[in-house]
Amino acid sequence: MLKFQAVTKIYSSKPEPIIALQNVSFAVSPGEFICLVGKSGAGKTTLIKLLTGYEKPTEGGVFFKNTNIHELPSSGLQKIRRKIGVVHQDYKLLQSKTVFENLSYIMQVIGISDTDIKRDVAQVLDIVGLESRTCSFPNELSGGEKQRLAVARALIHRPDMVVADEPTGNLDLYNAYEVISLFKKISELGATVILATHNREIVDSLKKRVITLDQGRIISDEKDGRFIL
């Protein structure tokens, strides 16, 4: 499903370049649930940016379904992005669109009919508890609500893979576990899930494969792993 092959990412910066990822390699099978852990600055977000084509690797390749996504033309990359649902750390919500429109946008992009959009958006809003905020704009939402909206947007178009960068950072414990349960459910439905977090309790309770990053390198990759930092 996904393969990182000897990926290095260096940001040119003064006085000296920053090595965000160094020779990172791993593979993810379809339907797998992975926790990506590491301290702040370990390279989790860079890894996710490379995975979504937002950044290009300095060396190595990122393969999605055996296709190097960084060698694709723009239109090809967009098609890949439609198959990946991403919860960004900074949400990346569409500020000029309402909650309903934020969710319907991705479905409109992939050409879902209006009838199905109305039905599914209503249902997903109900799942994430934002049914009363349908017509609100993102700047009218609390941090937790924004996070739930970002989660809903990553799931609504039933992607092959869901990637979440600290999706519970702004949520209370109850809602954090609800979001994680949602990801588990999505995984059971066949989607691959990559969860980047530094929440020890969540990682330990999940008992899933854990990839640990430290200073841009993978220091551990364990099935049924635990938070080791």
Next chain:
Amino acid sequence: MKLKGTECLATARHSVPFKNLMFIKIKRILKFGWQSFSRNKGLSFQVVFIMAVASFFILGFFMIWQSGVFLADTLGKKVDISIYFKRDAGEQDILRIKDDILLLSDNIKNIEYVSKENALALFTAEHQDDEFYLTALQEVQENPLLPALNVYSNDPAYYEKITEFLASPENQSKVERISYNQLKNRQAISRLREMINGFKIFGIIFLGLLGLLVIIITANIIRLTFIVLKEEVSAMKLVGADNWFVRGPFIAQTAFYGLFAVIVIDGLAMLALYFLNSKIKAWLLSFDLLRYFLSNFLLIFGVQLGFVVILGFLATLLAMRKHLRT
């Protein structure tokens, strides 16, 4: 949050059939464009204003050009040269001279004979409200006006031929005087026509420069908006929207700006012409600008709309090109 209901994430969905996809996408792009237009009122006002200025100049170009053409035509129809005959010159002799002049050249459009009686009737009609002239006529007691031939020509060069023809001893004895004042008229008409041609060239260059200016200003306004919307465009791209699905609504939005700008300007122009038409008619030798505007409305509206929409399109492409590289 509740996990109950997550089954919906596995229920069957209906993609829009491929043949309808393009139509649905265009509909969605227009809808997004309209949303953006109606939600960003401040920006919409600024761009509509800039585009309204551009469409005002286009309208002005049409109006000035057509008024110039009308003035040139009207002045061209005015008397070119008048030959006044002696009081005792016989009508037969005058008509013979008229026929002879007509034979001089094909460029003589028409010659009109005005008898003493007709001249008096025309003069009286023209000055019916002017007490001074009417009293003077009554005091003279007899018709002081002379019979005349009014010659209309396409080319001022033939005035010389006519003058030479009238200088022959036989004709000279019958001619009282020739009015060459109209030659100045002819020169004025030539100058007016040159000005119209010049205006056309100047107008097209001016509109070209104006277009460039509108592109730069609109592109900058849109670019300033995109600095704010940069993250938004980036977010759209990250969920897989293709370039046209991102760019389309912005283009639609600028088309709405253009449409509103043209509607506003043409509406105001129509109102202004409705109330000022009688004064404009007096200034422009009875040229009915309102009638011209109404009878050519579709053409003018189409040119204005096409101009501002194309400018908006170019400005949007220019402003967005950097942000679409995400």
